[in-house]
Amino acid sequence: MDILIVEDEAEITQLIKLYLEKESFTCHTCRDGLTALEMVQTYSPDLIVLDLMLPGLDGLEVCTRIRQKTGIKDPYILMLTARGEEIDRIVGLSTGADDYLVKPFSPRELVARVRALLRRNLRQGGQTPILRSPHFSLDCQQRLAHRWRHAEASELLDLTNLEFELFSTFLSYPGRVWSRAQLIDRLWGSNFFGDERIVDAHIARLRKKIEPDPANPLHIKTVIGVGYKFEDTD
DSSP states (O other), X not given: OEEEEEOSOHHHHHHHHHHHHHTTOEEEEXXXXXXXXXXHHXXXXXXXXXXXXXXXXXXXXXXXXXXXXXXXXXXXXXEEESOOOHHHHHHHHHTTOSEEEESSOOHXXXXXXXXXXXXXXXXXXXXXXXXXOSSEEXXXXXXXXXXXXXXXXXXXXXXXXXXXXXXXXXXXXXXXXXEHHHHHHHHTOTTOOSOTTHHHHHHHHHHHHXXXXXXXXXXXXXXTTTEEEEOOOO
C-alpha cells in the first residue's frame, strides 16, 4: 500500500519513512502543502501522514482540499500535530482527518495507528454487500451511500472512508447502542491509543451529511451516558 508523508522536518520524515518501509509500505514524501496536493493526484495514496504545521498551505487546508476533491481515491488521513490542546484535535478531525497523533510520538505507535486505519479495507470481505433502511442504502462493494427521499429519487452521500465504515456499522445493527469504546474497536482496532472523544468528532461529521437537522438528529441519536444508536423509520 502507498503512503504519502507530508512533513517539513527532514529528520521526522526519514524516521517515519524508515519505520513504515520496514513494514513493507511504499512511501512517498514531500515538505509542503501545495506539493502534497499534486502528489495526491499523481500517486493516489491509500493513507496520508499529514503534519499540521506546514509552509504555505497548512495541514488543515490540505486536508480540507483533499476531502473536497472528486475523482480521486479517498485516502485515510493521519494528522500529526505538535499541539496538544483539545480544540486543535477537534478542528483537525472536523476537516476530515481520520485520526491524529501528537508530537513527540513513538514510531511504533504511528505504525500501529497506520495499520489500524488500513485494516478497515481488509475487513470488508465478509460484510453484507447491500445495507438498507427506509431512507438509506449502502453498497459496501462499490462504496456508495445513498439517501432516498422516495422510491425513485435518491441523493449520493459524499462520505469519507471512515464515515462510510461508521455508517455501515450503524446500518448493520439498527437500534443497537454502541459505546465509544466499541466503535473504536470496530473502526480502529485494538491498537488505538488515542482519546475516545475522537468518536464524537466523526459522529458530528456524519450527522452533517445524513441528518436533515444535525442539531436535532433523527437517525444517529445520543444515548446519554452510554454512546450512540441508529434509528430509521418510514
